Amino acid sequence: MHYFLLLIPYLAPLITLLRYYSNMVHYFLLLIPYLVPLIPLLWYYSNMAHYFLLLIPYFAPLITLLSIVVYCSQSIKFYI
DSSP, rough: HHHHHHHHHHHHHHHEEEHOOSSSHHHHTTTTHTTTHHHHHHHHHHHHHHHHHHTHHHHHHHHHHHHHHHHHHHHHHHHH
């Protein structure tokens, strides 16, 4: 599972593209720098850290819902 951590540098350009070309997910992307240090800490100091990685697919619907809520709130402000 530690090979997953090696993919993080390859995700950085994708994150940058999403941040500049999508107005729905940039709020979530601002949280990523705060989440990244937690991954090595969990990995090295807990033998259950790999279970955390298994939770990532469950976060995807939450991220989608958050992006929809942010998008809708922006469009409501636009019309008001």
